[in-house]
Amino acid sequence: MIRFGVIGTNWITDRFIDGASQIEDFTLTAVYSRTEEKATAFAEKHNLEHTYTDLEQFANSEQFDAVYIASPTAFHSEQAITCMNGGKHVIVEKPFASNEREVQAMVDAAKQNQTALMEAMKTTHVPNFKRLQESLDKIGPVRRYVANFCQYSSRYDKYKEGIVLNAFKPELSNGSLMDIGVYCLYPMVALFGAPHQVKATAYMLDSGVDGEGTVTVDYPSVNGVAMFSKITNSTLPSEIQGEKGSIVIGKFSDMEDVKIVYHDGSEERIDGEQVEKTMYYEAKSFIETIQNQLLENEVNTWDKSLEVIRVLDTARDDIGLRFPADQQ
Template identity: 60%
Template structure:
C-alpha cells in the first residue's frame, strides 16, 4: 500500500483521487491546504482524517510515502523539493515547474535522496497514446506532427470583468502555453525527441501572459506545429502525417479515437477502450514504479520533462512571457 498526501484542493486533485482510488495499492492518508478551513472541507469530502496547513510538517510525516502536488506551477519546485528532502516520492502536476533551472534542481534533489520524481502528464501513459507509438511505422517516414488544444477557460469571463484569477496571472507561472500548450508539446517530445529550433507567436493579455498561441518546430526531416488557447475553443483533431498515410487523433490531451488513413483511401481504427478518467494510468504507473524501486519514469522521463520545459521556455522568451521565478 502506497500512502499518499495531496497538495492542493482544486478539481484536478479530486480527479486524481477518483482515478487513483481504483488502484488497490493507493491509500489517501492526508491533505494539505494553506488554510485549515479548506483542508478540513477537502479531507471530509474524501474521508480523510489527517490534514496539514504546514508543508514542512506534512513532508516530514512518517505516515506518508508519496505526495501528489497540484499547487500553482510557481510553487511546484518548492513543494516538491521540500517533500523529496524528507524522502517522499513526488508526482507533480504538469507543468512540472516554471523553468529549466527549477526542473534541474528538482531532478538533482530526487537523485540525492533516491526518490521517484515524475511529471503528471497523463497523455503519454494512455493506452491510446501507446497505440499511436506502436503504429507509427505504418505511415512511413513522418513529415509533420500537428497538435491542437484550444479550450475556452471559464476564468476568462472573470478576466474580462476585471478579475484576474490564477489562470491568467504570471506570478503563478500561468498562461495558455504552459497550461494548455504542454499537452501538444510533451507527446511530440515523447515521440520524436528534441527539435532543432522553433518559432513562437501569441496573443498576449494585459497581465503579461499569453491567451493563445502557436509554435512551429523543425526537426531534421520533419516539422511540428502546435496551437493552443485558453480564450477560444477548437474542434479539429490532431494529426501525424507520414508519406504513406496519416494518424488522426481525436484529442491530443486524452485520445479516445485514433485511426490511420492510408493513401489508397482505406481506414484502420487502432484505438482501444480505456478508463474514462485518464489520470488512472499515470497514477498506476507512478505506484508501480515506487513498488519496483525505480526513481525515474521511462515514459515521463527526466529528459522528456527537461526538453518540454526548454521548448516552453524558449517560446516564452520569443513571445515575451516572463515569470517572477525566471529572475
C-alpha cells in the same frame, strides 16, 4: 500499499484521486493547503484524517509515503523539493515547474534523497498513445506533427469582467502555453525527441500571460505545430502526417478517437479500450515506479521533462512571457 498525501485542493486533484482510487495499492491519507478552511473541507470531502497547513510538517509527516502536487506551477519546485527532502516520493502536475532551472533542481533533489520523481503527464501513459507509437511505421516516413488543444476557460469570463484568477496570473507561472500547450508539446518530444529549432507566436493578455498561441518546431525530417488556447475553442482534430497516410486524433489529451487515414481514403482504427478516468494510468505507473524501487519513471523520464521545459522556455522567450520565478 502506497499512502498518498496531496497538495492542491482543486478539480484536478479530485480527478487524480478518482483515477488512482481504482488502483488496489493506492490509499489517500493526508492533504496540505495554505488555509485550514480549504484543508478541512477537502479532508471532509475525501474522508481524510490528517490535514496540514505547514509545508515542512507535511513533508516530514509519517502518515504517507508519496505526494501528488497540483498547486499552481510557480510552487511546484519548492514544494516538490521540500517533500523529497522529507523522504517522500513525488508526482507533480504538468508543467513540471516554471523553468529549466527549477526542473533541474527537482531532479537533483530526487537523486540526493533517493526518492521517485515523475511529471504527471497522463497522455503518454494511456494505452492509445502506445498504439499510436507502434503505428507510426504504417504512415512513415513521418513529415508533420500537428497538435491542437484549444479550450475556452470559464475563468476568461471573469478576466473580461476585470477579475484576474489564477489561470491568468504570471506570478503563478500560468497562461495558455504552460497550462494547455504542454499537452501538445510533451507527446511530440516523447515521439521525436528534442527539436532542433523552436519558434512561437501568441496573443498576450494585459495581465502578462498568453491567452492563446502557436509553437512551431523543426526536426531534420519533421515539422511540428502546436496550437493551444484558453480563450477560444476548436473542433479541429490533431494529426501526424506521413508519406503513406495520417494518424488522426480526435481528443488529443486522452488520445481518444484515433485512426489512420491512408492515401486511398481507407481508414484503420488503432484506438482501443481505455478506462474512463484516464489519470488512472499515470497514477498506476508512478506507484509501480515506487514499488520497483526506481527513482525515475520509464515513460515520463527526467530527460523528457527537461527537454519539454527547454521548449517551453524557448517559446516563452520568443513571445516575451516572463515569470517572477525566472528572476530567482
